[in-house]
Amino acid sequence: xxxxxxxxxxxxxNTLGEQVxxxxxxxxxxxxxxxxxxxxxxxxxxxALTIGASTTIAEYMLPALLGEFKNQYxxxxxxxxxxxxxxxxxxxxxxxxxxxxxxxxxxxxxxxxEVCHDDHLVVVTAPNHELARRGTRVKxxxxxxxxxxCREEGSGTREVITQYLIDQNVNPAEMNYCxxxxxxxxxxxxxxxxxxxxxxxxxxxxKELKLNTLAxxxxxxxxxxxxxxxxxxxxxxxxxxxxxxxxxxxxCQRQK
Amino acid sequence: xxxxxxxxxxxxxNTLGEQVxxxxxxxxxxxxxxxxxxxxxxxxxxxALTIGASTTIAEYMLPALLGEFKNQYxxxxxxxxxxxxxxxxxxxxxxxxxxxxxxxxxxxxxxxxEVCHDDHLVVVTAPNHELARRGTRVKxxxxxxxxxxCREEGSGTREVITQYLIDQNVNPAEMNYCxxxxxxxxxxxxxxxxxxxxxxxxxxxxKELKLNTLAxxxxxxxxxxxxxxxxxxxxxxxxxxxxxxxxxxxxCQRQK
Numbered sequence: 154x155x156x157x158x159x160x161x162x163x164x165x166x167n168t169l170g171e172q173v174x175x176x177x178x179x180x181x182x183x184x185x186x187x188x189x190x191x192x193x194x195x196x197x198x199x200x201a202l203t204i205g206a207s208t209t210i211a212e213y214m215l216p217a218l219l220g221e222f223k224n225q226y227x228x229x230x231x232x233x234x235x236x237x238x239x240x241x242x243x244x245x246x247x248x249x250x251x252x253x254x255x256x257x258x259x260x261x262x263x264x265x266x267e268v269c270h271d272d273h274l275v276v277v278t279a280p281n282h283e284l285a286r287r288g289t290r291v292k293x294x295x296x297x298x299x300x301x302x303c304r305e306e307g308s309g310t311r312e313v314i315t316q317y318l319i320d321q322n323v324n325p326a327e328m329n330y331c332x333x334x335x336x337x338x339x340x341x342x343x344x345x346x347x348x349x350x351x352x353x354x355x356x357x358x359x360k361e362l363k364l365n366t367l368a369x370x371x372x373x374x375x376x377x378x379x380x381x382x383x384x385x386x387x388x389x390x391x392x393x394x395x396x397x398x399x400x401x402x403x404x405c406q407r408q409k
Numbered sequence: 410x411x412x413x414x415x416x417x418x419x420x421x422x423n424t425l426g427e428q429v430x431x432x433x434x435x436x437x438x439x440x441x442x443x444x445x446x447x448x449x450x451x452x453x454x455x456x457a458l459t460i461g462a463s464t465t466i467a468e469y470m471l472p473a474l475l476g477e478f479k480n481q482y483x484x485x486x487x488x489x490x491x492x493x494x495x496x497x498x499x500x501x502x503x504x505x506x507x508x509x510x511x512x513x514x515x516x517x518x519x520x521x522x523e524v525c526h527d528d529h530l531v532v533v534t535a536p537n538h539e540l541a542r543r544g545t546r547v548k549x550x551x552x553x554x555x556x557x558x559c560r561e562e563g564s565g566t567r568e569v570i571t572q573y574l575i576d577q578n579v580n581p582a583e584m585n586y587c588x589x590x591x592x593x594x595x596x597x598x599x600x601x602x603x604x605x606x607x608x609x610x611x612x613x614x615x616k617e618l619k620l621n622t623l624a625x626x627x628x629x630x631x632x633x634x635x636x637x638x639x640x641x642x643x644x645x646x647x648x649x650x651x652x653x654x655x656x657x658x659x660x661c662q663r664q665k
Contacts (some may be wrong), residue, residue, distance in 0.1 A: 211591065216598025223588065223604055234561070235591035304492070332479065335467065335491035338594050342472025348479055360616050 200393045205234040205241040205250035207257070207309050208336055209272070210380060213356045215254070218404050222397060229393055238309035245383050251394055254382040254401075256309030256354075269380040269405040274313065274368040279347035285368035292373055293321040300331035300339055300349035310337070313378045314352050321374070341367065352376070375390045380405075456649045461490040461497040461506035463513075463565050465528070466593055466636060469612045471510070474660050478653060485649055494565035501639050507650055510657075512565030512610075525661040529611045530569065532626040535603035541624035548629055549577040556587035556605035558596055566593070569634045570608050574603040577630070582663040597623065608632070636661075 206215055211233060219231055234241075234250055238257035238333060245253040248333045251337045259266045276296075278285045284299070296318075304311040331349045344351050345366050352372070361367035375402045382401065384394075462471055467489060474486055490497075490506055494513035501509040501520060515522045532552075534541045540555070552574075560567040574581045587605045590596045593613045600607050601622050608628070617623035638657065640650075 168641065208592070208594075212594035216590075216595055216604075217602055219588070220599060220602035220604045230588075232561070232589040233591055233595055235595060305488070332486075334472075334487040335489055336464070336592075338464075338468035339472055339489055339491060342468065343476060345477035346473055348472075348476045348598070360620060360622075364616060364619060366616075 182405045201230040201232070202252070202254050202393055203232040203234065203250045204254070204397075205236065205244045206254040207238045208338075209256055209310065209354045210236055210254050210355055212337065213354070213359075217253050218339060218401060221404070222400050224300060225400075226393070226396065237305070237307045239307035239310075242383060245385060248385065251384065252397065255381055256378055257312050257381075258379075259381055259383050263381050263386055265386050267382040267402075268403070269382060271377045271379055274310075274352050274372070274376040274378065275358075276326055276350060276372055277341070277344050277353045277358060278292040278350045278368050278370065279344060282347065282350065282368065284350065284370055288370070290371045290373035293318055293323045296350075296352075297323065297327045297329060300329050302332045302334060302343045302349040302351045303328075303330050303338065304337070305333050305335050309378070310354065312351070313376070317372075317376050361383050413420060423616060432537045441591050457486040457488070458508070458649055458653060459488040459490065459506045460508050460510070460653075461492065462499045462510040463494045463497050464491055464594075465512055465566065465610045465613055466510050467491040468593070469610070469615075474657060477660070478656050482649070482652065492536070493561070493563045494568075495563035501641060504641065507640065508653065511637055511639060512634055513568050513637075514635075515637055519642055520639050521642050523638045523658075525638060525657070527633045527635055530566075530608050530628070530632040530634065531611050531614075532606060532628055533597070533600050533609045533614060534606045534624050534626065535600060536621055536624045538603065538606065538624065540606065540626055544626070546627045546629035549574055549579045552606075552608075553579065553585060556585050558588045558599045558605040558607045559584075559586050560593070560596065561589050561591050565634070566608070566610065569632070573628075573632050 204215075204219075212235070213231065221234070223229070223231060234244060238242065238255040238259075241250070241253040242259055242261065242264070243257050244250045246261065254269070256272065276284065276291045284291060284295075303314070318325045318328070329349075332343060334343060337353060340351055340353065341358065341361060343349065345361070357366050357368065358369060362369060382398065410505065416583075460471075460475075468491070475489070479485070479487060490500060494511040494515075497506070497509040497511050498515055498517065498520070500506045504515070510525070512528065532540065532547045532663065540547060559570070571581045574584070585605075588599060590599060593609060596609065597614065597617060599605065601617070611625065614623050614625060618625060638654065649665055
């Protein structure tokens with residue numbers, strides 16, 4: 154709301170402010186609606202879209218999807234903000250981004266949440282690590298024997314791992330967390346230098362597997378998590394956003 | 410200040426609060442000093458350190474450095490927060506992290522800034538891009554002919570590129586920015602799918618050059634930037650932090 158008011162260059166407080174703010178909101182919505190209906194008539198798809206995604210999705214899955222989308226609609230301006238799942242959901246809530254894509258379950262009832270495809274998680278080690286040489290599936294209880302490099306609190310990956318351990322009767326407090334790193338890329342670097350092992354989305358280690366700087370092992374039972382699209386319920390849906398959602402859903406279907 | 414008060418579980422406001430807060434600060438500093446002098450006597454190096462680094466440094470340079478450091482001092486707990494340069498400087502200011510390492514120049518006079526080694530930036534394209542096939546050095550004025558994928562405002566890399574263009578008499582507004590992406594990893598993905606070209610730290614594309622999914626071209630004149638260590642002037646320096654700084658400086662020297 155404040156965001157839209159700032160467009161007018163006005164700063165207003167209290168009840169009067171709220172009323173003006175409400176009208177301004179309606180005026181801008183109408184303006185957007187008008188723009189969209191003009192575009193519908195002319196068939197033009199343009200404008201700006203700000204997407205936010207949690208790191209794993211933003212760095213390893215979105216570039217290809219956005220590339221295809223941009224090829225189809227060259228006139229749109231795309232912006233991608235990267236944060237952890239918690240940060241992205243907060244950006245959707247505060248209207249900083251039009252669409253969020255996150256790895257963690259989202260429970261906020263004011264937001265529309267749509268589940269996309271499943272992401273597969275694996276144990277990652279240095280190639281010469283004891284587990285990699287052994288080469289069988291890894292039981293969750295075995296994880297506590299090794300120094301473990303983990304993501305920070307608020308990371309979707311971290312939450313999924315903690316829940317998995319609890320579900321498998323392993324106490325997360327028994328894990329030998331040796332380092333906490335704020336991005337999957339930094340985490341991979343730490344595992345490559347054999348500081349510890351970790352659990353990561355398989356999509357993030359494709360290059361390292363090719364270069365043989367990391368090894369992967371399956372978990373037993375296996376672990377996967379859904380990706381979710383998150384957006385505001387009340388938000389006026391611009392045409393370009395509809396197109397992106399449809400495009401993304403089709404993309405997800407193809408990945409299955 | 411607030412951070413230390415929270416250790417006591419007390420929330421205090423106004424003048425009285427300020428005084429208590431000052432005393433609490435001094436008590437905690439003395440406590441830390443005591444701990445350190447005990448450690449000095451016993452020769453033990455342990456404790457927790459929270460480091461923050463801008464993405465390029467955190468993801469491509471720090472893991473190796475932190476790995477060596479952790480090998481030498483296995484009892485310390487390391488945490489690494491990742492943000493852009495602007496975000497990291499703000500974390501140092503607000504005492505969220507003990508030490509920041511950033512790519513952009515820092516001008517805040519309340520912070521101690523020490524320059525480390527120089528990072529080399531190159532033009533990055535898809536392997537089959539016109540520029541890659543031509544293979545000569547790239548003049549800054551040539552950049553405006555191609556769609557350009559860039560980092561967000563507040564990114565150190567973006568600031569350095571903008572300043573370079575201005576210094577070379579190229580108007581940054583003439584650049585054909587086609588997409589704005591919030592991390593170097595996402596940006597590489599976009600260049601790999603040939604959405605545009607970009608300028609990146611050479612240290613971030615080592616794996617892609619090996620896999621031949623990206624090509625690099627030198628700029629003419631060349632472009633580099635210093636990395637800076639940033640920390641609070643007033644902060645009591647714990648022993649483990651002294652060790653890390655010394656270690657990092659030695660590491661930087663070796664990279665030269």
